[in-house]
Amino acid sequence: MTDSDVRLIDMTLRDGMHAVDHQFTPEQMADVASALDEANMDVVEVSHGDGMGGSSINYGFAAADTEAYLDAVVPELTDTRLSVLLLPGIGTVEELDLAVEKGADMCRIATHVTEADVSAEHFEFVEERGLEANGLLMLSHMASPETVLEQAKLMEEYGAEAVYVMDSAGAMLPQDVRERVGLLSEELSIDVGFHAHNNLGLGIGNTLAGIEAGATTVDGCLRGLGAGSGNAQMEVLVGVLEKAGYDVSPDFFGVMDAAEDVLLPMLTDDTMPELDNDSLVLGYAGVYSSFLRHTRRVGEQFDLDPREILVELGDMGVVGGQEDMITDVAARMAGDDKAATADSEADD
Structure with missing residues (x-):
């Protein structure tokens, strides 16, 4: 931890990779990292959007490999720490090494x-190599606060130094955040973090709710870049936290300049995060963004909205990897609609 009230982890070069189809070049990553280091950001995370090893036909090929990205970014960081993301089943020990x-x-x-x-061995590997290990519980809106706590305690037992409540689909309301983060803060002996997405327009508000409930480390991205409608917008977050009286390390103007002068020229209209109807319904339904494109295609096939x-799908509690269920659900819904129409005509 820093001496600040809240540690800020910038995800522009990891979660932001989703928004640009993982096409940041090493040179672009170096420029962003340099600007964030100059602004005294606490931590910068660098990986494929789906973590180390994510560059693949399944998750999308990145513009360069992990080694090239790290070689570009590391020389640009002085006081800012470097984080990488590892998803069990995607990243490997070789990439961690x-x-x-x-x-x-x-x-x-x-x-x-x-x-x-599934993460026990991974925490062991990280601990053996002397890195700080944090645990992230994705799609935390899909479990009760008590279940989130049970899972967080497992990560604490495995060696996590912090556990994050992840609002991966941007589906939580402030009360949902308070309940989960607050319970973890009361019951764990380690730090608690929060990671917001903005699909309901609550990225900053939910992050504040998390901090008020006890989170001491939170995520954001320059310009809010990220999956769906993006993450909590880092330059906004820094300014809001300062106005709220929190002590934070990053320089407000420096982070603003990193967003405006360095990142923005790299983006196009297609890559800028936007709270549009697509991301809004994903947040409302609590469904991960990987379902969107497939659902549109199947909707046309079955003449469904x-x-x-x-x-x-959200009511069913689907998770990433279950996209093959979309067709079955649509077929059932189309059948139900036809049956309802037939019943109505019979009544007439």
Whole structure:
């Protein structure tokens, strides 16, 4: 931890990779990292959007490999620490060793909110290599606060120095955040973090709610760049926290300049985060953004409103990797609609 009230981790070069189809070049990453270091950012995370090893046909090929990105970023960081992301089943020990060799300070290990038990060996690997290990519980809105706590305790037992409540689909309301973060803050002996997405327009508000409930480390991205409608916008977050009286390390104007002068020229209209109807319905339904494109296609096939399909999928509690269920759900919904129409005609 820093001496600040709140540690800020900038995800522009990791979660922001989703928004640019993982196409940041090493040179662009170096420029962003340099600007964030100059602004005294606490931590910068660098990885494919789906973590080390994510560059693949399944998750999208990045413009360069992990080694090239780390080689570009590490020389630009002086006081700012470097984090990498590892998802069990995607990242490997070899990639973790590479990150250690290149100078990473932290590794954040992410699992689905009910699957912390798959991360035990990964925490052991990280601890053996002397890195700070944080645990991330993705899609935390899909589990009750008590279940989130149970899973967080497993990560604490495995060696996590902090556990994050991740609002991966941007589906939480402030009260949802307070309940989960507050319970973890009361019951864990380690730090608690929060990671927001802005699909309901609550990225900053939910982050504040998390901090008020006890989170001491939170995430954001320059310009809010990230999956869906993006993450909490870092330059806004720094300014809001200062106005609220919190002590933070990053320089407000410096972070503003990093966003405006360095990142913005790299972006296009297609990559700028936007709270549009697509991301709004994803947040409303609590469904991860990977379902959107497939749901649109299936909606056309069955002549259904894709928004209705997404809400049904959200009610079912689908998670990443279950995209193959979309067609079955749409077929059932189309059949139900036909049956309802037939019943109505019979009544007439």
